[in-house]
Amino acid sequence: xxxxxxxxxxxxxxxxxxxxxxxxxxxxxxxxxxxxxxxxxxxxxxxxxxxxxxxxxxxxxxxxxxxxxxxxxxxxxxxxxxxxxxxxxxxxxxxxxxxxxxxxxxxxxxxxxxxxx
Numbered sequence: 412x413x414x415x416x417x418x419x420x421x422x423x424x425x426x427x428x429x430x431x432x433x434x435x436x437x438x439x440x441x442x443x444x445x446x447x448x449x450x451x452x453x454x455x456x457x458x459x460x461x462x463x464x465x466x467x468x469x470x471x472x473x474x475x476x477x478x479x480x481x482x483x484x485x486x487x488x489x490x491x492x493x494x495x496x497x498x499x500x501x502x503x504x505x506x507x508x509x510x511x512x513x514x515x516x517x518x519x520x521x522x523x524x525x526x527x528x
Contacts, residue, residue: 461493461513466522467500474499493517500525 465473465480465487473480473487476496481487493515499505500523507523 459493459515460490461515462488462490462518463496463498463511463513464488464518464520465498465500466520468522468524469526471500471502471523471525474501474505502528 463475465483466485467473467483470482470484472482473489475489475491475498477499480489491513493513495510495512497508497510498521499508501507502525506528507525509521509523511519511521513519
């Protein structure tokens with residue numbers, strides 16, 4: 412019996428569909444992270460989305476609902492489902508936290524001042 416060629420797929424595995432392959436792409440995962448979603452979870456419908464705009468002076472990392480979203484400045488926009496969310500900022504770890512309630516289709520600015528911290 413011949414050994415399969417290196418890199419050949421096993422017959423029992425199916426190739427991912429084009430939508431599965433797209434969801435696994437680095438660009439899709441990065442976009443989902445920026446939107447505060449996992450790549451495996453579809454985004455909320457556009458009519459039901461809310462957005463927070465996080466501003467940190469002079470700079471900081473931003474966590475939303477316990478997940479690191481990125482660093483600022485200047486401003487970090489995160490698209491989320493409406494409802495209650497926890498926004499935390501800090502440098503190496505969260506040092507200041509606020510709870511915000513987002514309304515559908517609304518954008519809410521949340522500012523933090525970390526100067527000297």
